[in-house]
Amino acid sequence: MKVLHVITGLAAGGAEQQLRSLLPHLRASCEVAVLTGHGALAEAIERAGVPVHHVGMRGNRDVRAVGRLARLMRGRRYDVVHTHLYRACVYGRLAARLANVPAIVATEHSIGHRHIEGRRLTRPVRALYLASERLGHRTVAVSPSVVERLAAWGVPRRRMVVIPNGLDGAAYRFDAGLRRSARERLGLAEDAFVVGGVGRLEPVKRFDRLVAAMPSLGRATLLLVGSGTCEARLRDQARALGVDRRVVFAGESLDVRALLSAMDVLVAPSAEETFGLAVVEALASGLPVLYDSCPAVDDLPPGSAPGARRVPPHLLAAELSALAASPPARLAPPDAVRFYDVRRQAEQLESLYLRLLGASPTEKER
CATH class of the missing domain: 3.40.50.2000 (Glycogen Phosphorylase B;)
Structure with a gap:
């Protein structure tokens, strides 16, 4: 199983650190695509033997990043694309659809009542999130609180699964x-x-x-x-x-x-x-x-x-x-x-990947 994790950046934030901690415990062959910047975390992930692809996105409206991501996904023939953080979820899920990736997963790390990743939850921000959510097959909520917040937005509960963050x-x-x-x-x-x-x-x-x-x-x-x-x-x-x-x-x-x-x-x-x-x-x-x-x-x-x-x-x-x-x-x-052991988190995610890959297209869209 070949998995591409798409993340907005690799500064030393919570979601970024979480991805770095998770990667060594996944049995799948994993690679990372980072939309913006480089950072110490990218170097640490590469030193651990995980390839990191730099998309070179130049701001929120750089739509050419979708094409670059889609070409990467088609060329590397990933079984699963797993996106992390708002911008990566919006652009990554669209690119994965264009590249016909069999299973598309997103983890919601940072949604609050009024903010998402420090960004105010305006109507356009929410509308774009909901449109991109429909392009994926499952959204991973890191806590039941996230499920409740997304359900209040209109994300169907059947499309969400709770898999908490993990650590060693x-x-x-x-x-x-x-x-x-x-x-x-x-x-x-x-x-x-x-x-x-x-x-x-x-x-x-x-x-x-x-x-x-x-x-x-x-x-x-x-x-x-x-x-x-x-x-x-x-x-x-x-x-x-x-x-x-x-x-x-x-x-x-x-x-x-x-x-x-x-x-x-x-x-x-x-x-x-x-x-x-x-x-x-x-x-x-x-x-x-x-x-x-x-x-x-x-x-x-x-x-x-x-x-x-x-x-x-x-x-x-x-x-x-x-x-x-x-x-x-x-x-x-x-x-x-x-x-919250990271090994448990890794097992739950890989079980989700396998279920999606074994499901029919109709079942994944439910």
């Missing part, structure tokens, strides 16, 4: 040596209380709430891992509050394990999440987690993630102050980490 828990396990080396590299004191945030620095992630909490946290340090359009604004906010020396911007990083090891608590202040992979990664590292929205935790039975707590935004500073005053010991990875 051992790859995020706490390491005291990595903690020391990461703190030294970042200029963090060994005894500093480090509040962490991991994700795209975009408005929907609401990392400004973390910066706003810093004046009440004494000597604590905020470590933000990621990049995005809000970085300059967050730096200005830290400077205006007089805490800029206690806010560290680590940028994009492939070494998430070391950075999680350097933290004492992870905070996920976003009000709109489709899954919450950073929360599960932090739990695998033994960190306590404070979050506002996390289907990965909320969709599980109570007690599956005892280290994670929902905290309303107005209580965030007080909760962090209490943790800073009495830093908790590292926790054992909870049941949630084992439930």
Whole structure:
């Protein structure tokens, strides 16, 4: 079975990291097509032996990318095309149809109530998404919350299947040596209380709430891992509050394990999440987690993630102050980490591919 994964870009975001983690566990022969940019993740995927095809898309309206993708798909004769992220889903599903690919799958990673991948959900955005969804055979929702949001748009439930994101828990396990080396590299004191945030620095992630909490946290340090359009604004906010020396911007990083090891608590202040992979990664590292929205935790039975707590935004500073005053010991990875094992995710996806390839055209269109 030959599978092409089509993704918008390969910056170190959640969906992109998820694809990189998944590829080694798929038994199918996989390749990747990236619409825009290159990035460290593309290089890491190539080093692992997975071919990466660069489509060279020059913006949202570069329709020639559809032709380039379709030629790639026809020439390489893929059995399955699996798209990830909004632009890749729109262009990739159309190209796969033009290339007569037998099975077309899309994973919906980033749909919120008002935004999709930080893009406002206007009528044209929604209409284009729904039109392209009909070109595929199945849409993979990373949580039941995604199913409900897409169903409210009008996507038929029979065309959706829930396959949660996965991770290799051992790859995020706490390491005291990595903690020391990461703190030294970042200029963090060994005894500093480090509040962490991991994700795209975009408005929907609401990392400004973390910066706003810093004046009440004494000597604590905020470590933000990621990049995005809000970085300059967050730096200005830290400077205006007089805490800029206690806010560290680590940028994009492939070494998430070391950075999680350097933290004492992870905070996920976003009000709109489709899954919450950073929360599960932090739990695998033994960190306590404070979050506002996390289907990965909320969709599980109570007690599956005892280290994670929902905290309303107005209580965030007080909760962090209490943790800073009495830093908790590292926790054992909870049941949630084992439930979201990447091997299980890979098995479920490959079963879906095989079902679609064995189904009649009529069955796939239902």
